[in-house]
Amino acid sequence: MVNGDSVKDSVLIVDTDVGFDDLFGIALLISHGVKPALITTVHGMASTKMAASTVRRLLAHCGQPTVAVVQGAERGLDGSKGGSIADQEWGADYRKQFERFMHSAAFPREDEETSVPSSCGVQGAADAIYERAKSAPEGKCKLLCLGPLTNLAVALDSYPDLPSHVEVVVMGGAVRAPGNAAGNAELNMHLDPVAAQKVVHSGIKLTMCCLATANESGKERVVEAFGKLGSQQLAPAGDAMRALVQEMPSASCYDPVVCAGLLSRKIWETEAVTVCVNAATGETTERLDDGGARIALAVGFSVDEYVDVVMRGATAGR
Numbered sequence: 001m002v003n004g005d006s007v008k009d010s011v012l013i014v015d016t017d018v019g020f021d022d023l024f025g026i027a028l029l030i031s032h033g034v035k036p037a038l039i040t041t042v043h044g045m046a047s048t049k050m051a052a053s054t055v056r057r058l059l060a061h062c063g064q065p066t067v068a069v070v071q072g073a074e075r076g077l078d079g080s081k082g083g084s085i086a087d088q089e090w091g092a093d094y095r096k097q098f099e100r101f102m103h104s105a106a107f108p109r110e111d112e113e114t115s116v117p118s119s120c121g122v123q124g125a126a127d128a129i130y131e132r133a134k135s136a137p138e139g140k141c142k143l144l145c146l147g148p149l150t151n152l153a154v155a156l157d158s159y160p161d162l163p164s165h166v167e168v169v170v171m172g173g174a175v176r177a178p179g180n181a182a183g184n185a186e187l188n189m190h191l192d193p194v195a196a197q198k199v200v201h202s203g204i205k206l207t208m209c210c211l212a213t214a215n216e217s218g219k220e221r222v223v224e225a226f227g228k229l230g231s232q233q234l235a236p237a238g239d240a241m242r243a244l245v246q247e248m249p250s251a252s253c254y255d256p257v258v259c260a261g262l263l264s265r266k267i268w269e270t271e272a273v274t275v276c277v278n279a280a281t282g283e284t285t286e287r288l289d290d291g292g293a294r295i296a297l298a299v300g301f302s303v304d305e306y307v308d309v310v311m312r313g314a315t316a317g318r
């Protein structure tokens with residue numbers, strides 16, 4: 001079982017499409033003393049141009065400028081779909097707000113000190129994921145996927161032994177819950193359905209934290225808790241979380257719920273289920289027979305525990 005399972009002793013790789021919630025989730029991990037061993041970026045929420053640079057700025061702000069960041073896939077495996085939020089009704093506004101926020105003084109500008117070498121492209125990310133996973137102690141590597149699954153799908157194609165080196169936790173899918181993209185799919189799965197199908201059906205050990213669990217039920221509580229803190233001084237990771245949630249209240253939803261589940265086993269539990277992913281739409285369907293992929297599905301969501309984990313991180317080290 002992955003949730004709350006000694007992530008501090010693990011080699012953690014984060015694959016992210018760098019939205020507000022991705023950044024909040026990464027800051028939350030850092031606020032609890034969890035430093036990713038590698039961060040790879042993928043198409044989705046932010047423009048490719050901004051994604052890796054934005055992550056490096058957040059890491060620099062949080063005092064972790066040496067975390068390796070590799071810029072990965074620019075589009076989904078089915079390139080014709082575009083693979084970004086640009087084709088969603090709300091996508092253009094979200095990107096504008098994100099770019100405006102990042103152009104503000106929220107985080108330090110990237111400079112030579114915060115820059116780290118990165119290779120570009122999906123194969124570079126796939127290679128980096130494999131190399132890091134392979135060099136980790138046995139059973140100790142976790143890959144946290146917070147965006148479309150393109151980088152991981154290419155890594156699995158390139159390195160058939162990858163499943164023996166890593167277990168995967170995915171924010172994505174809509175099992176036992178309505179989707180939030182076309183075809184009742186969840187957005188990350190929808191933005192690269194071919195990759196989603198490949199990964200989920202690959203046999204890799206996978207925990208899916210889908211929209212039934214990673215949702216907005218904690219949003220108001222988190223906003224209220226940060227409101228109570230006012231402008232009091234916080235450590236850098238807590239300061240980043242506050243800035244993100246003040247700009248976009250839903251930054252505390254989706255990806256951070258999955259991150260929090262790595263920090264506390266009381267946030268969500270897992271249940272073994274069989275699912276199928278539609279390679280055309282990304283829709284995830286639970287199966288009651290054996291005709292699908294066996295995965296661990298995150299179930300339940302303790303909002304009380306979630307808010308507690310977020311605020312303990314936010315106020316740590318003041």
Ligand SMILES: [Ca+2]
Pocket residue numbers: 016017018019021022045146147255
């Ligand atoms: Ca994300």
